[in-house]
Amino acid sequence: MGDQTGPGPTESVRQDLRLLEAAGAHREGASARRLAQEAGLSEVTAGRLLRELARDGYLHELDDGAYTLRERDGLSTAVDGRALSEHIRPLLSSLRDGLSAAVYLTLYDEGEIRIMEIVDSPNAPRVDLWVSFQDAGHATALGKSVLRELDGEARANYLSRHSLADLTPRTITSREELLRQLDSAPAGPLSLDRGEYARGTTCAAAPVYNGDQVGAVGISFRSDRMYRTTEVRARLLESALRVTRRLTLPGY
Structure with missing residues (x-):
């Protein structure tokens, strides 16, 4: 398949968690640059993950480009x-x-x-x-x-x-x-x-x-x-x- 190395699902989710934790500390929203700094990620990596998290409903992207946590219904982690x-x-x-x-x-x-x-x-x-x-x-x-x-x-x-x-x-x-x-x-x-x-x-x-x-x-x-x-x-x-x-x- 000609695979290329890169972060696997577990590493990407760890990065997601760091970004979500950072976003949770800013109820009014925070810029991608600030969230990247607080999560210890590059702006390029953080920007990509933030867009993906917004697409999948974990974050809300505001009109000014800031991100906030989206209100979500609880869901058991059990795979039922x-x-x-x-x-x-x-x-x-x-x-x-x-x-x-x-x-x-x-x-x-x-x-x-x-x-x-x-x-x-x-x-x-x-x-x-x-x-x-x-x-x-x-x-x-x-x-x-x-x-x-x-x-x-x-x-x-x-x-x-x-x-x-x-x-x-x-x-x-x-x-x-x-x-x-x-x-x-x-x-x-x-x-x-x-x-x-x-x-x-x-x-x-x-x-x-x-x-x-x-x-x-x-x-x-x-x-x-x-x-x-x-x-x-x-x-x-x-x-x-x-x-x-x-x-x-x-x-x-």
């Missing part, structure tokens, strides 16, 4: 059906429509990679889930994205409980080869599977976080479809950050 449908699903739908591909959200919960949401359409059908994602973490971009983010102990625990089943001729069935691929992946947060879970299907995924809980947002599409990799990367990373914000900062 209501939170997904009201706060996460619209982001996944936007990604589906932007890339014309089915979109998936997974979270690592109690030692398993669980699908929390699938957003598809007649023009962007989901992959045939012929094997549970819980048992196919080694063969999916979503699973590999989660496994890549786990620490060594958690990863070893998962692999000790799941066999690396041979799902297609492209599936990695060697634990050593899977670990080598996870640890030697190019810098950047995207993971891929090219026909490893289902013949003729390519998937790409990026990590998301619900506090300390890791997950992934990903897309699937027919392998014979042509995609601009730079567009896929940009849209996936933007969506991953926005989902992480919704999960981590829901009621700020």
Whole structure:
């Protein structure tokens, strides 16, 4: 994919929190320059994050360019059906429509990679889930994205409980080869599977976080479809950050 290094979702959310805390100290609003200084960020980085936070409803941009906290309804950080449908699903739908591909959200919960949401359409059908994602973490971009983010102990625990089943001729069935691929992946947060879970299907995924809980947002599409990799990367990373914000900062 030609990934480029840059701040991942967790670092961006930490920066978000610093800006939100700074904005909370100025009930009448504060300029981007002042908020950048108080958050310890460059004006360029702060300006970009402030615009994104305003777009996503965390801040209100005043006519003079100052920012204030927006009044928000409280929302539990638990990922329940209501939170997904009201706060996460619209982001996944936007990604589906932007890339014309089915979109998936997974979270690592109690030692398993669980699908929390699938957003598809007649023009962007989901992959045939012929094997549970819980048992196919080694063969999916979503699973590999989660496994890549786990620490060594958690990863070893998962692999000790799941066999690396041979799902297609492209599936990695060697634990050593899977670990080598996870640890030697190019810098950047995207993971891929090219026909490893289902013949003729390519998937790409990026990590998301619900506090300390890791997950992934990903897309699937027919392998014979042509995609601009730079567009896929940009849209996936933007969506991953926005989902992480919704999960981590829901009621700020």
